[in-house]
Amino acid sequence: MSVGEGKPIYIVMGVAGVGKTSTAKALASELNIPFFEGDEFHPPENIKKMTDGYPLNDEDRQAWLKAIAGQINRVEDKGGAVFTCSALKEIYREYLMNRTRSRIEWIYLYESFETIRDRMRSRREHFFNPELLTSQFDTLEPPAYGIHMRTNLSPEKTLNKILQEIKKPKIGIIGLGVMGQGLALNMADNQVSVTVYNREVRGAEENIARNFADENKELYHFSWFSDLEKFLKYLPRPRNILLMVKAGPAVDSVISELLPYLEKDDLIIDAGNSHYEDTQRRIAELQNKEVLFLGTGVSGGEEGARNGPSIMPGGSKDAYERVAPILESIAARDKTGKACCSYIGPGGSGHFVKMLHNGIEYGEMQLIAEFYHYMRFFLDMPVEEIAAMFAKWNEKLDSYLLEISIDILHRKENDELLLDLILDAAGQKGTGGWSTEAALKYGVALDTITAAVMARNISGDKERRTRAAALFNFKKLDGVLYDGIHEKLFEAFRLVQVVNHSIGFDLLNKASEENNWELDLSEISRIWTNGCIIRSSLMNSLIDSFKDNPKEHLLLNPNFVKLANRSREALLEVGTQAMSYGCPMPVTASAINYFLNFTSSQSSANMIQAQRDYFGAHAYERTDKPRGEFYRTHWKIKN
Numbered sequence: 001m002s003v004g005e006g007k008p009i010y011i012v013m014g015v016a017g018v019g020k021t022s023t024a025k026a027l028a029s030e031l032n033i034p035f036f037e038g039d040e041f042h043p044p045e046n047i048k049k050m051t052d053g054y055p056l057n058d059e060d061r062q063a064w065l066k067a068i069a070g071q072i073n074r075v076e077d078k079g080g081a082v083f084t085c086s087a088l089k090e091i092y093r094e095y096l097m098n099r100t101r102s103r104i105e106w107i108y109l110y111e112s113f114e115t116i117r118d119r120m121r122s123r124r125e126h127f128f129n130p131e132l133l134t135s136q137f138d139t140l141e142p143p144a145y146g147i148h149m150r151t152n153l154s155p156e157k158t159l160n161k162i163l164q165e166i167k168k169p170k171i172g173i174i175g176l177g178v179m180g181q182g183l184a185l186n187m188a189d190n191q192v193s194v195t196v197y198n199r200e201v202r203g204a205e206e207n208i209a210r211n212f213a214d215e216n217k218e219l220y221h222f223s224w225f226s227d228l229e230k231f232l233k234y235l236p237r238p239r240n241i242l243l244m245v246k247a248g249p250a251v252d253s254v255i256s257e258l259l260p261y262l263e264k265d266d267l268i269i270d271a272g273n274s275h276y277e278d279t280q281r282r283i284a285e286l287q288n289k290e291v292l293f294l295g296t297g298v299s300g301g302e303e304g305a306r307n308g309p310s311i312m313p314g315g316s317k318d319a320y321e322r323v324a325p326i327l328e329s330i331a332a333r334d335k336t337g338k339a340c341c342s343y344i345g346p347g348g349s350g351h352f353v354k355m356l357h358n359g360i361e362y363g364e365m366q367l368i369a370e371f372y373h374y375m376r377f378f379l380d381m382p383v384e385e386i387a388a389m390f391a392k393w394n395e396k397l398d399s400y401l402l403e404i405s406i407d408i409l410h411r412k413e414n415d416e417l418l419l420d421l422i423l424d425a426a427g428q429k430g431t432g433g434w435s436t437e438a439a440l441k442y443g444v445a446l447d448t449i450t451a452a453v454m455a456r457n458i459s460g461d462k463e464r465r466t467r468a469a470a471l472f473n474f475k476k477l478d479g480v481l482y483d484g485i486h487e488k489l490f491e492a493f494r495l496v497q498v499v500n501h502s503i504g505f506d507l508l509n510k511a512s513e514e515n516n517w518e519l520d521l522s523e524i525s526r527i528w529t530n531g532c533i534i535r536s537s538l539m540n541s542l543i544d545s546f547k548d549n550p551k552e553h554l555l556l557n558p559n560f561v562k563l564a565n566r567s568r569e570a571l572l573e574v575g576t577q578a579m580s581y582g583c584p585m586p587v588t589a590s591a592i593n594y595f596l597n598f599t600s601s602q603s604s605a606n607m608i609q610a611q612r613d614y615f616g617a618h619a620y621e622r623t624d625k626p627r628g629e630f631y632r633t634h635w636k637i638k639n
C-alpha cells in the first residue's frame with residue numbers, strides 16, 4: 001500500500017470545549033474504528049500547567065504532538081482511527097502531517113467564544129481551566145482545509161453532517177480561472193468535496209485560492225491550498241485531480257510539477273482545450289508512472305461551468321468510470337434528464353471531439369455574424385428588426401449562439417448599440433485552426449470551419465483592411481428588400497447551419513475510423529444538446545439521424561436531403577446576391593461551394609489530375625479502368 005492510501009486518520013480539532021471528545025467518540029463508534037483522546041497524550045507537566053491556569057506554549061506542545069504522531073503511526077495500517085487534538089496552529093497540524101504516513105482528514109469544530117465559555121462553565125470534571133479559553137481563541141489558526149463544522153446543532157445532527165461530508169466523492173481542482181471557479185462551485189452544489197489550488201505569482205497572481213474560498217465561504221466550504229505539495233498530500237489516494245489551466249505549455253508545466261508526487265492510479269483530468277495530440281503524448285508519458293489521464297472537453301463557457309456544461313471525456317475507460325459520478329452530476333441534462341456527459345473513447349478522442357465542437361462553433365458564429373452584417377449594412381434593416389427576425393428564426397432553430405446574438409443586438413451603452421463600439425477584430429485561441437489542420441491530416445473537406453477561421457484571421461488585419469478599403473473605394477451596392485426575402489434568408493441560414501454541422505461530423509467520423517476510436521456520433525449529438533455552445537434544435541434531430549445512419553454524411557441522410565432540396569435555391573440566391581452587393585460572406589460562400597462540390601458526381605478534378613501529370617508526371621486514374629490503377633501520358637508527344 002502506498003503512502004496515504006487506505007482509510008484516513010480523522011483528527012477532530014478545535015478549541016477546548018467545542019465538543020471534540022463527544023463528536024470524535026460518536027464518529028469512531030459509527031465508523032467502527034478506534035478512538036484516541038488527544039489530551040491523554042499530554043505529559044504530566046502539561047496537565048499540571050493547564051490545571052494551574054497557565055497556557056501551553058509551542059515548546060510544551062512538542063512532546064504532546066510527538067506522542068500523538070507516534071500513536072497515529074502505530075495504528076495507521078489498522079483501518080483508520082479517530083483522534084482528538086486541538087491542533088490550534090498550522091505548525092502543529094503540519095507537524096502531525098509531516099511525521100505520519102497516513103492521510104489525515106481534519107474535522108475542525110467551531111463555535112463562538114461566548115457559547116463555548118458558557119459550556120465550559122458547566123463542565124466541572126475536566127482538567128482544563130475555562131479561563132484559558134481566551135488564549136485558545138488567540139492561538140487558533142483555523143485550517144484552510146478539512147471538514148469545517150459548527151457545533152450549534154444536536155450531537156446527532158453534527159455527526160450526521162460530518163458523515164455526509166466524509167462520504168462525498170473527492171476531487172482537487174488546479175486552476176481557478178473563469179472555468180475552474182465555475183466547476184468548483186458546480187461540484188460543491190452537487191455534493192462533491194472539492195479542494196482547490198491555484199499557483200502564486202508574486203505581484204500578479206496572489207491569494208487566488210484563498211480569495212476564492214473566502215468569497216464563497218457563506219455558502220460553501222472549500223479546502224484551499226497555494227502550496228502544491230500540501231494540496232497533493234491532502235487529497236485522498238488514489239487522487240482525482242482536475243486541471244483547468246490555460247491549454248498548451250502551462251498544462252505540461254503543471255504536470256511536471258505534479259509528477260514527483262504522483263502515485264499509481266492517481267488520475268489527472270485535463271479539462272481545458274488541449275490539443276488532442278498533446279493529450280495522446282501526455283497519456284503515453286504518464287502511463288510509464290501508472291498515472292491515469294482523461295483528456296476531457298468541457299463546453300458551456302462561464303455559465304455552463306457553473307450550472308451544467310457538456311462534458312467530453314476521453315482516455316482510460318476505467319478512469320472515467322471512477323469519476324463518472326462526479327462529472328455526470330455536474331453536467332447539463334438533455335431533454336430526457338440524462339447527463340450531457342459521456343465517455344467518448346480512448347486516447348485523445350475527448351479533446352478531438354471538443355476541438356470539432358469548437359470548429360462547428362466557429363462556423364456558426366461567423367454565419368450569424370455575416371448574416372447580421374449583410375442584413376444591417378446591405379439590406380439596411382434596422383437592428384431591432386434583425387433582432388426580431390433572429391428571434392422568430394430561433395423559435396425553430398433554438399440555437400444558443402443565435403439566442404446570445406439576439407441579446408447582443410439589444411445591448412445599448414449610452415443609447416448607442418454596444419456592438420458598434422466593439423472593434424471588428426476577432427480573437428481566437430486555436431481550436432478552430434486545429435480543426436483545419438486535422439482536416440488536412442485526414443484529407444477531409446472542412447470548408448465552412450476553415451472559412452470561419454480565415455475570416456477571423458483577416459478581421460485581425462484591421463490596419464491593412466482599412467488602407468485597402470480607401471484604395472479600392474468600393475461603392476457599396478445596397479440590396480433591396482423584396483417580398484419573400486425574409487423567408488429566403490431563413491432558408492439559406494438554416495441550410496448553411498446544416499452544411500456546417502455535416503462538415504464537422506464528417507471529420508469526426510473520418511478521424512474515428514483512422515484512430516479506431518469508435519465515436520458514437522448519435523451520443524456525441526446527445527451530449528451537445530445542452531450545456532454546450534452549439535446546442536440547438538438541429539443537434540436534437542441529429543441524435544436520431546445518426547442513430548438511424550451511424551456513419552452517413554448528413555447530406556446523404558433522407559431528412560436533410562429533403563431540407564437541402566427545399567432550401568438550396570434560397571441559399572444560392574442569398575449568398576450570391578450578398579456578394580454581388582459587395583458583402584463578404586465567407587461561411588455562406590464556402591457552404592455553397594461545399595454543397596455544390598459534394599453533390600456533383602463529376603468534379604473539375606480531372607483537369608487537376610491532367611495538369612499534375614503534365615508538369616510533374618504524377619499519374620492519374622482513369623474512368624474506363626478500375627480505381628487504384630494509375631496511368632501516365634506523355635503530354636508533349638502528340639498522338
Ligand SMILES: NC(=O)C1=CN([C@@H]2O[C@H](COP(=O)(O)OP(=O)(O)OC[C@H]3O[C@@H](n4cnc5c(N)ncnc54)[C@H](OP(=O)(O)O)[C@@H]3O)[C@@H](O)[C@H]2O)C=CC1
Pocket residue numbers: 174175176177178179180198199200201205208244245246247249250253254271272273274298299300301302429
Ligand atoms: N472560457 C471559456 O469559455 C472556456 C475555456 N475553456 C478552456 O479551459 C481552460 C481554462 O480557461 P479559462 O478558465 O477561461 O482561463 P482563465 O484565463 O480564466 O484561467 C486560466 C487558469 O490557468 C492558470 N494558469 C495559466 N498559466 C499557468 C501556468 N503556467 N501554470 C499554472 N497555472 C496556469 C491560471 O492561473 P493564474 O490565475 O495564476 O494565472 C488560471 O487559473 C483553457 O484551456 C480554455 O481554453 C474551455 C471551455 C470554455
Ligand SMILES: O=C(CO)[C@H](O)[C@H](O)COP(=O)(O)O
Pocket residue numbers: 273298299300301358361427428429430431432533
Ligand atoms: O471552448 C470554448 C467554448 O466551447 C471557449 O470559449 C473557447 O475559448 C472559444 O474559442 P476561441 O477563444 O478560439 O474563440
